[in-house]
Amino acid sequence: MKTTTFETSSHASSNVNGQWLRSYYFARAAVSLIWIAAAVTAGAANPVAAAVLFIFYPTWDAAANFMDAYRNGGIKCNPSQSVNAVLSLMTTIAIAVALTHSMNAVLGVFGGWAVVSGLLQLATGVRRWKSYGAQWAMILSGAQSALAGAFFIKQATGASPHGIIDVVPYVAFGAFYFLISGIWLVVTAARRRKV
Numbered sequence: 001m002k003t004t005t006f007e008t009s010s011h012a013s014s015n016v017n018g019q020w021l022r023s024y025y026f027a028r029a030a031v032s033l034i035w036i037a038a039a040v041t042a043g044a045a046n047p048v049a050a051a052v053l054f055i056f057y058p059t060w061d062a063a064a065n066f067m068d069a070y071r072n073g074g075i076k077c078n079p080s081q082s083v084n085a086v087l088s089l090m091t092t093i094a095i096a097v098a099l100t101h102s103m104n105a106v107l108g109v110f111g112g113w114a115v116v117s118g119l120l121q122l123a124t125g126v127r128r129w130k131s132y133g134a135q136w137a138m139i140l141s142g143a144q145s146a147l148a149g150a151f152f153i154k155q156a157t158g159a160s161p162h163g164i165i166d167v168v169p170y171v172a173f174g175a176f177y178f179l180i181s182g183i184w185l186v187v188t189a190a191r192r193r194k195v
Helices: 004-047 048-069 079-098 103-132 136-156 164-194
Strands: none
Touching: 004 048, 004 164, 048 079, 048 103, 048 164, 079 103, 103 136, 103 164, 136 164
16 A cells, blocks of 8 residues: 555656656747847847847756756756756856957857756756656757857857857757757657556
8 A cells, every 4th residue: 555655646746747847848948939039139239138148048047957956856866957057157157257358258158058068968868868758859959069069169269250149059959959858748748648
């Protein structure tokens, strides 16, 4: 009887966490799409808007990672997300400082963050695979983020000036992967209900 109660409780907890994860992925995709729209309109034309958007992105990432870790067992149980949240907050500060130098400096900081946060996202996807499945898109996203970050760093060291538009494809791919992950979890949950 105790085993049955535990299994029922565990299954209910998994369902709640699965629902949160779907909502989380869709929210991440939506915010990224809104960010892109703001970047290609206001950010491309106004340096102040571009600066605000550059600062907002890692700040939002920090809040999202912290909330996700909190909703899935707590900060201590989710070290990759916890470290990612702290890293993103530090990146926010670093970007604010880099903005006083040049946009290339900002791109370099953003690139360094993309490398490390991508690897941490990859680690989170691998860890969650057993519990939720459907993490292949998050793993691909993490790997691609790391590669894109390395490319940003290379661009930043060049003589050509860069700006917020350089980051738009990176954010777009992130939105795509979050959207695919959310849809995949919805489909997986529907299949499980039919079984």
